Amino acid sequence: MVNRMWAVCVVVLALNLGCNIGARAAPQVPCYFIFGDSLVDNGNNNQLQSLARADYLPYGIDFGGPTGRFSNGKTTVDVVAELLGFDDYIPPYATARGQDILKGVNFASAAAGIREETGRQLGGRITFSGQVKNYQNVVSQVVNILGDEDQAANYLSKCIYSVGLGSNDYLNNYFMPQFYSTGNQFTPEEYATSLIQDYSQQLRILYNYGARKIVLFGIGQIGCSPNELAQNSPDGASCVDKINSANQIFNSKLKALANEFNTNLSDARVIFVDSYGIFQDVVTSPAQYGKYKG
Numbered sequence: 001m002v003n004r005m006w007a008v009c010v011v012v013l014a015l016n017l018g019c020n021i022g023a024r025a026a027p028q029v030p031c032y033f034i035f036g037d038s039l040v041d042n043g044n045n046n047q048l049q050s051l052a053r054a055d056y057l058p059y060g061i062d063f064g065g066p067t068g069r070f071s072n073g074k075t076t077v078d079v080v081a082e083l084l085g086f087d088d089y090i091p092p093y094a095t096a097r098g099q100d101i102l103k104g105v106n107f108a109s110a111a112a113g114i115r116e117e118t119g120r121q122l123g124g125r126i127t128f129s130g131q132v133k134n135y136q137n138v139v140s141q142v143v144n145i146l147g148d149e150d151q152a153a154n155y156l157s158k159c160i161y162s163v164g165l166g167s168n169d170y171l172n173n174y175f176m177p178q179f180y181s182t183g184n185q186f187t188p189e190e191y192a193t194s195l196i197q198d199y200s201q202q203l204r205i206l207y208n209y210g211a212r213k214i215v216l217f218g219i220g221q222i223g224c225s226p227n228e229l230a231q232n233s234p235d236g237a238s239c240v241d242k243i244n245s246a247n248q249i250f251n252s253k254l255k256a257l258a259n260e261f262n263t264n265l266s267d268a269r270v271i272f273v274d275s276y277g278i279f280q281d282v283v284t285s286p287a288q289y290g291k292y293k294g
């Protein structure tokens with residue numbers, strides 16, 4: 001139920017209507033763990049040698065200054081943390097210390113993908129498997145703080161796990177033939193199958209290390225991203241169909257994976273968030289969202 005309310009809030013948020021839950025009450029869940037890429041990175045890349053960094057202006061101009069977020073202001077997970085009732089944003093793994101970790105940790109890293117090589121041309125990044133290793137390290141700290149593994153497992157089973165990767169496996173891998181050969185090695189169908197297989201193995205590790213409430217974000221319309229519009233759109237304005245259709249294959253397999261986890265792991269609850277569909281009308285009629293400029 002909490003999960004469902006949360007999903008509704010995300011949809012409402014995307015529609016820019018707000019979701020009015022007080023920020024001062026006790027949070028609805030004790031902890032919130034975040035895995036992902038530049039859409040939700042909040043400072044993990046700041047100490048890396050990487051072109052994928054956002055710790056300088058104009059990033060953060062509406063946030064009080066740059067933090068490493070790839071945004072003028074808050075990210076989706078910042079707003080979700082507020083909606084869940086947390087007093088603070090979830091700290092980045094790079095700086096989270098001591099008891100902080102009990103509220104959750106943000107492991108996201110810009111340029112990261114499901115595949116190890118994804119984003120390599122941009123420099124350092126923490127791939128999904130690296131983020132999962134960092135999570136395992138955090139779990140051993142939780143065990144130390146709470147006293148034993150049973151207490152830790154019980155505690156972690158109440159946390160929300162937000163996981164969103166895959167965009168860079170298309171943007172900064174499959175559709176970047178000057179740096180990567182995957183585009184020649186795999187059909188879009190084969191590539192999505194391979195990504196989902198790798199993703200599934202890492203997600204299984206999260207489950208084995210305590211995750212029970214998992215939110216899987218699908219990928220958005222990468223064929224409509226400014227980078228692709230500039231480089232691969234025939235007129236600079238219409239979306240690149242070949243990319244969007246590959247993204248949809250990935251999303252439908254991810255949705256099926258969520259269902260499979262729900263069937264196989266009866267004590268887990270996995271939700272698929274249709275990011276592609278949520279933002280469809282942003283792409284087709286951006287004007288209703290005010291400042292957006294395509």
Ligand SMILES: *[C@@H]1O[C@H](CO)[C@@H](O)[C@H](O)[C@H]1NC(C)=O
Pocket residue numbers: 200257260261264
């Ligand atoms: C679910 O169980 C089936 C049957 O044992 C197995 O083939 C499949 O790989 C499992 N899926 C996941 C995501 O664990």
